Amino acid sequence: xxxxxxxxxxxxxxxxxxxxxxxxxxxxxxxxxxxxxxxxxxxxxxxxxxxxxxxxxxxxxxxxxxxxxxxxxxxxxxxxxxxxxxxxxxxxxxxx
Numbered sequence: 001x002x003x004x005x006x007x008x009x010x011x012x013x014x015x016x017x018x019x020x021x022x023x024x025x026x027x028x029x030x031x032x033x034x035x036x037x038x039x040x041x042x043x044x045x046x047x048x049x050x051x052x053x054x055x056x057x058x059x060x061x062x063x064x065x066x067x068x069x070x071x072x073x074x075x076x077x078x079x080x081x082x083x084x085x086x087x088x089x090x091x092x093x094x095x096x
Contacts, residue, residue: 004030038062039075046084053080 004022005015022030038060045056057068057080072080 047087
């Protein structure tokens with residue numbers, strides 16, 4: 001799994017240094033960035049596929065659907081199912 005420790009090991013650096021360097025360079029913590037990218041991928045899959053939420057959470061790197069739903073709601077403001085419904089409603093509205 002991609003982690004600061006794994007990256008540090010490959011670069012012969014300390015994982016703590018990698019986390020600190022990442023935050024200084026990007027203004028965001030490493031794991032917050034990873035979660036944002038996972039949720040962005042989930043949003044795309046919710047919008048553009050008919051994959052179940054159970055399949056999407058696994059494909060985005062979450063081991064638990066409850067953890068995925070909690071992270072999604074924290075970043076997006078609604079559950080994955082509600083987000084998919086909202087996107088489809090917006091698309092239908094555009095067609096009118």
